[in-house]
Amino acid sequence: MELLRFATAGSVDDGKSTLIGRLLYDSKSIFEDQLESIERTSRDRGDDYTNLALLTDGLRAEREQGITIDVAYRYFATPKRKFIIADTPGHIQYTRNMVTGCSTADLALVLVDARNGIVEQSRRHAFIASLLRVPHLVVCVNKMDLVDYDRGVFESIKDEFRGWATKLDVTDLSFIPISALKGDNVVHRSDVMGWYEGPSLLHYLEEVFIASDRNLIDARFPVQFVIRPMSDDHHDYRGYAGTVAGGVLKPGDEVVVLPSGFTSVIEAIETADGPVEEAFAPMAVTVRLADDIDISRGDMICRVHNQPTIGQDLDAMVCWMSDQSLLRTRDKLTIKQTTRSARALVKDLQYRLDVNTLHRDHGVASLTLNEIGRVSLRTTVPFFFDDYRRNRETGSFVLIDEASNNTVGAGMILGATQ
Amino acid sequence: MDYELSHLRMLEAESIHITREVAAEFERPVLLFSGGKDSCVMLHVATKAFWPAKPPFPVMHVDTGHNFDEVIRFRDETVDRLGLRLVVASVQKSIDEGRAIEETGPRASRNRLQTVTLLDAIEEQRFDAVFGGARRDEEKARAKERVYSFRDEFGQWDPKNQRPELWSLYNGRHHKGEHMRVFPLSNWTELDIWQYIQQEDIPLPPIYYAHRRDVFRRDGMLLAVTPYVTLLEGEEPFEELVRFRTVGDASCTGAVESSADTIEAVINETAATRITERGATRADDRISEAGMEDRKKEGYF
Numbered sequence: 001m002e003l004l005r006f007a008t009a010g011s012v013d014d015g016k017s018t019l020i021g022r023l024l025y026d027s028k029s030i031f032e033d034q035l036e037s038i039e040r041t042s043r044d045r046g047d048d049y050t051n052l053a054l055l056t057d058g059l060r061a062e063r064e065q066g067i068t069i070d071v072a073y074r075y076f077a078t079p080k081r082k083f084i085i086a087d088t089p090g091h092i093q094y095t096r097n098m099v100t101g102c103s104t105a106d107l108a109l110v111l112v113d114a115r116n117g118i119v120e121q122s123r124r125h126a127f128i129a130s131l132l133r134v135p136h137l138v139v140c141v142n143k144m145d146l147v148d149y150d151r152g153v154f155e156s157i158k159d160e161f162r163g164w165a166t167k168l169d170v171t172d173l174s175f176i177p178i179s180a181l182k183g184d185n186v187v188h189r190s191d192v193m194g195w196y197e198g199p200s201l202l203h204y205l206e207e208v209f210i211a212s213d214r215n216l217i218d219a220r221f222p223v224q225f226v227i228r229p230m231s232d233d234h235h236d237y238r239g240y241a242g243t244v245a246g247g248v249l250k251p252g253d254e255v256v257v258l259p260s261g262f263t264s265v266i267e268a269i270e271t272a273d274g275p276v277e278e279a280f281a282p283m284a285v286t287v288r289l290a291d292d293i294d295i296s297r298g299d300m301i302c303r304v305h306n307q308p309t310i311g312q313d314l315d316a317m318v319c320w321m322s323d324q325s326l327l328r329t330r331d332k333l334t335i336k337q338t339t340r341s342a343r344a345l346v347k348d349l350q351y352r353l354d355v356n357t358l359h360r361d362h363g364v365a366s367l368t369l370n371e372i373g374r375v376s377l378r379t380t381v382p383f384f385f386d387d388y389r390r391n392r393e394t395g396s397f398v399l400i401d402e403a404s405n406n407t408v409g410a411g412m413i414l415g416a417t418q
Numbered sequence: 419m420d421y422e423l424s425h426l427r428m429l430e431a432e433s434i435h436i437t438r439e440v441a442a443e444f445e446r447p448v449l450l451f452s453g454g455k456d457s458c459v460m461l462h463v464a465t466k467a468f469w470p471a472k473p474p475f476p477v478m479h480v481d482t483g484h485n486f487d488e489v490i491r492f493r494d495e496t497v498d499r500l501g502l503r504l505v506v507a508s509v510q511k512s513i514d515e516g517r518a519i520e521e522t523g524p525r526a527s528r529n530r531l532q533t534v535t536l537l538d539a540i541e542e543q544r545f546d547a548v549f550g551g552a553r554r555d556e557e558k559a560r561a562k563e564r565v566y567s568f569r570d571e572f573g574q575w576d577p578k579n580q581r582p583e584l585w586s587l588y589n590g591r592h593h594k595g596e597h598m599r600v601f602p603l604s605n606w607t608e609l610d611i612w613q614y615i616q617q618e619d620i621p622l623p624p625i626y627y628a629h630r631r632d633v634f635r636r637d638g639m640l641l642a643v644t645p646y647v648t649l650l651e652g653e654e655p656f657e658e659l660v661r662f663r664t665v666g667d668a669s670c671t672g673a674v675e676s677s678a679d680t681i682e683a684v685i686n687e688t689a690a691t692r693i694t695e696r697g698a699t700r701a702d703d704r705i706s707e708a709g710m711e712d713r714k715k716e717g718y719f
Binding site: 001002003070071072073074075077081082084096099100103104211214216224225227228229230231233234237241242243248270271272273278280282283284286297321334336337339392393396397398400405406407410 | 428555591
């Protein structure tokens with residue numbers, strides 16, 4: 001069974017919680033005690049129907065304030081796939097949370113209220129999904145029941161959204177008219193929208209082809225941990241443990257180790273279950289090389305004729321995530337990319353991107369919480385990176401505040417600074 | 419070769435990645451091991467992560483003293499088999515030393531007291547990363563917790579002030595005295611756990627499979643008759659064919675009626691069950707809707 005991770009975005013009013021509740025409920029992923037609990041709460045609140053949105057209510061602080069504080073992860077499975085939902089709230093911290101949710105998603109689901117059409121928030125959500133290179137974007141036009149299931153409403157939203165999406169880097173875009181409240185086209189195809197010939201949302205989630213989304217070309221193996229048992233049975237064993245970050249590795253491959261530049265040959269790729277003939281992302285394996293080379297955490301093993309960019313100067317789109325500090329030129333931060341950490345200096349803040357209009361504001365002095373901008377960094381040691389659009393694992397990094405130790409920024413690498 | 423991994427292989431790879439990351443970046447990690455199924459899976463993943471070496475950290479059991487004998491036996495055998503060091507942090511000792519005060523009354527439980535013992539042990543042994551087997555599908559408060567869950571000097575969790583966690587990049591930086599709880603199984607569900615136990619043939623304490631036991635009914639749950647609980651008026655013990663879905667303090671962990679005595683039967687039962695694991699079997703979570711949220715903030719697992 002395959003695993004599909006998707007991120008949802010939308011505000012409370014878009015019916016996102018109801019939609020997730022509906023997916024869980026109709027796919028029979030809700031347990032009786034959970035259902036009893038929300039039925040009781042719905043009655044207490046005077047709702048006329050079982051409020052499925054309550055299923056996704058999390059912390060008491062959130063229930064009291066009627067908001068969602070944070071990304072929540074939810075799980076359900078059908079006989080075809082297992083799903084992990086990163087449920088991101090639509091309120092003020094939207095950008096930070098949606099960036100987080102999208103960073104691991106195969107698919108992003110954006111909700112649009114059929115009555116309101118495309119609003120600023122819809123554009124923002126689509127932009128963030130494209131910035132994070134989420135391979136599939138699904139727009140659910142919700143509350144179709146409130147516009148009499150009118151095809152014209154759906155088609156005009158679809159056309160307008162497609163127009164906007166041409167400005168973005170979206171590879172796969174789909175539209176589904178739904179009513180999360182009534183269940184139309186969520187799990188089962190609706191019988192009141194005969195004009196819609198596509199799949200229900202769940203059917204789409206079960207069938208969308210994700211295997212080709214991974215990078216199987218550029219072999220990248222960041223060394224995470226050096227295994228040296230030093231026991232009698234494995235006296236001279238030295239293996240490099242890590243998670244494949246791209247491409248395919250095979251025993252016999254000629255490889256180069258960065259930063260030293262020494263070359264060797266892969267002798268074996270091992271796991272506790274035995275050796276494997278091929279390793280690809282995101283397999284966690286241990287690589288043994290034919291030669292004794294000094295290799296440590298943070299080094300990268302790759303093919304001789306296909307190497308990442310190596311350098312100390314890089315340009316990236318950075319989303320600022322701290323409400324305690326700003327990102328400013330000359331700031332020094334800790335950068336963590338693959339298994340490598342070092343210090344980084346903000347050399348330049350080239351522009352801030354308006355996530356609603358995509359306008360570039362040049363000449364800004366800082367980025368504040370939830371703002372995204374193009375930044376040039378200089379690092380204390382060389383990093384081995386790829387364009388984020390080519391590889392999400394070797395093209396991403398986080399920035400950490402050196403005093404508070406908080407994660408304050410998320411970066412998507414564009415390339416070496418020109 | 420289609421370059422696809424099953425969902426269990428994907429989950430395992432993610433958990434191995436997290437486990438190695440902790441071993442690489444922390445000085446004194448420890449893995450919480452109770453003999454419960456989730457901690458058995460977590461330990462199994464850890465042994466795979468460093469194979470052919472042993473996991474480079476000890477395991478710790480926070481022992482309430484209210485144990486099922488079979489589970490303690492299983493714990494000791496497992497630790498011996500894997501050649502690991504076991505740290506036992508004893509709730510009884512915390513009580514004897516006046517660090518924790520025993521609850522009284524027929525519903526008394528040592529569940530909440532474990533927090534004191536756990537935090538004391540972390541401080542005494544200077545552990546800076548503590549692996550726990552919690553899963554996000556278990557409970558509402560857990561659904562919003564990070565894989566790396568930062569704890570301040572008081573061991574507290576602040577749900578409103580969590581570090582963003584992106585891609586497979588984990589930020590383990592902390593000051594002295596602070597620590598990280600790490601949950602490598604965050605993305606697993608109860609069914610995933612059972613399917614993986616079957617796939618990997620992981621040994622579990624026998625109480626997870628159907629057996630005959632003396633039980634009594636309280637608050638709609640079946641509790642085992644043990645020396646640690648006092649029967650209330652009207653509570654009649656009887657023998658029943660049961661198994662446990664979770665293993666915790668014997669005084670507050672409920673059994674379910676079941677004839678599932680093999681892993682296949684347990685998986686079928688789990689796939690068909692209509693009640694959550696904690697809803698069915700944990701008296702501690704029934705205290706209030708926010709029970710877990712409150713305990714987590716105090717520093718609970």
